[in-house]
Amino acid sequence: xxxxxxxxxxxxxxxxxxxxxxxxxxxxxxxxxxxxxxxxxxxxxxxxxxxxxxxxxxxxxxxxxxxxxxxxxxx
Amino acid sequence: xxxxxxxxxxxxxxxxxxxxxxxxxxxxxxxxxxxxxxxxxxxxxxxxxxxxxxxxxxxxxxxxxxxxxxxxxxxxxxxxxxxxxxxxxxxxxxxxxxxxxxxxxxxxxxxxxxxxxxxxxxxxxxxxxxxxxxxxxxxxxxxxxxxxxxxxxxxxxxxxxxxxxxxxxxxxxxxxxxxxxxxxxxxxxxxxxxxxxxxxxxxxxxxxxxxxxxxxxxxxxxxxxxxxxxxxxxxxxxxxxxxxxxxxxxxxxxxxxxxxxxxxxxxxxxxxxxxxxxxxxxxxxxxxxxxxxxxxxxxxxxxxxxxxxxxxxxxxxxxxxxxxxxxxxxxxxxxxxxxxxxxxxxxxxxxxxxxxxxxxxxxxxxxxxxxxxxxxxxxxxxxxxxxxxxxxxxxxxx
Numbered sequence: 001x002x003x004x005x006x007x008x009x010x011x012x013x014x015x016x017x018x019x020x021x022x023x024x025x026x027x028x029x030x031x032x033x034x035x036x037x038x039x040x041x042x043x044x045x046x047x048x049x050x051x052x053x054x055x056x057x058x059x060x061x062x063x064x065x066x067x068x069x070x071x072x073x074x075x
Numbered sequence: 076x077x078x079x080x081x082x083x084x085x086x087x088x089x090x091x092x093x094x095x096x097x098x099x100x101x102x103x104x105x106x107x108x109x110x111x112x113x114x115x116x117x118x119x120x121x122x123x124x125x126x127x128x129x130x131x132x133x134x135x136x137x138x139x140x141x142x143x144x145x146x147x148x149x150x151x152x153x154x155x156x157x158x159x160x161x162x163x164x165x166x167x168x169x170x171x172x173x174x175x176x177x178x179x180x181x182x183x184x185x186x187x188x189x190x191x192x193x194x195x196x197x198x199x200x201x202x203x204x205x206x207x208x209x210x211x212x213x214x215x216x217x218x219x220x221x222x223x224x225x226x227x228x229x230x231x232x233x234x235x236x237x238x239x240x241x242x243x244x245x246x247x248x249x250x251x252x253x254x255x256x257x258x259x260x261x262x263x264x265x266x267x268x269x270x271x272x273x274x275x276x277x278x279x280x281x282x283x284x285x286x287x288x289x290x291x292x293x294x295x296x297x298x299x300x301x302x303x304x305x306x307x308x309x310x311x312x313x314x315x316x317x318x319x320x321x322x323x324x325x326x327x328x329x330x331x332x333x334x335x336x337x338x339x340x341x342x343x344x345x346x347x348x349x350x351x352x353x354x355x356x357x358x359x360x361x362x363x364x365x366x367x368x369x370x371x372x373x374x375x376x377x378x379x380x381x382x383x384x385x386x387x388x389x390x391x392x393x394x395x396x397x398x399x400x401x402x403x404x405x406x407x408x409x410x411x412x413x414x415x416x417x418x419x420x421x422x423x424x425x426x427x428x429x430x431x432x433x434x435x436x437x438x439x440x441x442x443x444x445x446x447x448x449x450x451x452x453x454x455x456x457x458x459x460x461x462x463x464x465x466x467x468x469x470x471x472x473x
Contacts (some may be wrong), residue, residue: 013179015405040182046405 001060001071003035004028010067014042018050021072025056028074033059036070043068077390078436082276082368082429083225083253084394089278089326092319096280099315107312108303117314124321128285131324132270133261140286140304141317145252146176147297148271148286149219151308152248153180155294156217156269157189160246164214168245170194170202170221172409176271177219177250190214199361200229200413208239215243221250222270223258226396226409226425227360228369230254237266246292252276252284253366256327258335268292274316278430279323283316330430338428339367341437345426346370348441353448355458357419359410368429373415374422376458377451382424385447391440396423 007024009017017038025034036047044061047070051058057073079087099120105113107121122136129136142148157167169181171193185191192210196202202220211218218240223230233249240247248269254260255270256277262270269292273284288294288307300309342365346358355375374382379395386393396407410420426440452458 013175013182018405039186049405 001062002033003071004032006035006037009036009038009040009043011039013040014046017043018046021047021050021070022054025054025072025074030074032074034072034074036072038068038070039066041068043070047072077387077392078432078439079392080426080428080432080436080440081392081394083425083427085275085281086278086429087431088280088319089323091326092279092322095322096315096319099318103314107314108301117312120318120321121312121314124317124324127321127325127328131260131328132255132287133263134287135290137305138262138288138290140288140307141312141320142271142284142286142308143282143313144176145250145271145273145276145284148273148284149174149176149248149250149252150180151286151294151297152269152271152288153177153217153219154184154297155307156246156248156292157184158295159293160216164216166190166192166212166214166216168192168194168207168210168215168218168220170196171412172196172200172224172226173219173221174225174250174252176252177221181219194220196229196412198414199364200224200227200359200409201361201364202231202236204232204235204239207236211239211243211245215245217248218245219248219250222254222260222265223366224360224409225253225369226407226423227371227413228366228425229360230258230364230366232364233265233267240268241266251287256324256331257366257368259331262287262289269294274320274323277323277327280316280319283313283320285320334430335367338432341428341432341434342367342370344434345428345437345440348437349444352441352445354452356448357415359413359415359423368427369425370428371423371425373410373419374424374448375419375452376455377422377448379421379423381451382422382447385451386444389443389447391443394425394427396420396425 009020021036056075059071059073062069103116105117107114107118125136125139128139194202194206220231220236222233237247246268249267251270251272255272268289270287275281296307298309303309357373359371359373383393383395406417406420
């Protein structure tokens with residue numbers, strides 16, 4: 001999956017990845033895809049909840065080794 | 076002027092602290108570590124501040140390490156203990172409601188292979204000392220439990236936990252950011268080995284904090300370099316801020332007994348008044364073991380963010396639960412841990428009183444708050460359906 005913007009939150013613990021996601025996505029335009037990189041397993045749950053509450057769409061979560069890649073579509 | 080009830084986030088700087096800081100921005104600009112006379116005044120000022128902060132908590136001045144914040148002090152305590160005790164063990168005991176400045180460094184160490192016991196809390200947010208005792212094993216090298224929680228105001232049984240830690244020979248750290256300068260805090264009575272706190276909680280400047288480190292407790296520094304702070308925290312000292320912290324600490328010590336009683340009375344007036352006047356409101360945290368300046372609630376069928384915005388428009392400044400968690404559109408881990416479901420926890424609000432808060436201010440809040448809540452609850456479709464209006468609603472606390 002491709003993305004328009006990448007947000008590197010490696011090394012940060014929840015809820016920081018979703019807080020930074022919330023800030024970053026405000027700078028994007030509707031239809032763009034944000035890739036969030038995290039290594040905190042809590043992001044898998046938090047990103048689902050955040051997307052449900054914020055109205056953006058969580059397209060996919062991919063795990064590669066210890067890195068968790070969250071693809072979020074800005075609505 | 077709005078009624079400011081967010082002192083747990085920041086307190087206004089004392090004029091006396093500001094005045095004392097001013098010379099160290101210009102005429103007394105020297106480096107405290109210099110051997111020449113330009114460094115003499117800053118060096119002496121730091122030692123005066125160190126003595127003041129030591130007196131505030133009943134410590135020896137040599138046990139005070141100045142930092143840039145309580146967060147840094149907590150990090151220094153946790154990572155400093157772990158790095159100096161690597162050969163002894165790799166187990167940490169903490170609670171599920173710690174501030175991020177404790178929880179996150181511990182999570183980082185957990186990622187690096189440390190075993191962590193995350194202790195639960197009861198419905199009021201208290202840790203059971205017996206749980207601490209049961210969790211200790213021969214690998215345990217650190218116990219870290221906050222003195223009080225800044226979201227719900229609950230004060231922990233620190234003395235009991237310290238006795239258990241001391242008997243086991245395990246270093247005990249407490250995040251004391253919410254308590255130093257606010258409630259009586261005698262380090263030797265409490266029995267803790269390390270305590271982190273900051274000046275901004277007791278009307279000092281931002282950007283300065285301190286770690287109490289009991290003599291004989293070994294930590295390795297987070298920041299290596301020079302010999303500042305006994306080599307435990309390298310980097311040229313923030314002299315103006317440290318001076319301000321010292322002055323604010325002295326004032327806090329002088330005013331503490333009076334302010335503790337005054338604020339407790341105002342807090343109780345606020346809590347009992349709101350419970351009486353507001354429908355579907357819950358007092359969060361412990362009623363008895365509670366910080367004197369914290370009144371925290373969860374209001375049903377109201378969004379905490381909407382509530383603080385509406386209160387702000389009415390001239391009342393308060394905080395919605397945990398602001399960090401609110402930005403993440405996530406329920407506060409503390410409120411989750413004490414058993415509040417999401418639909419109630421989303422209405423969390425914290426009002427923290429301060430030295431300028433008056434009885435009249437609280438009476439204004441008691442007049443305005445119920446109306447604001449009522450107007451928000453009325454636009455909640457679930458509330459309207461359930462209650463058929465406010466008449467069927469009830470006030471609750473636990």
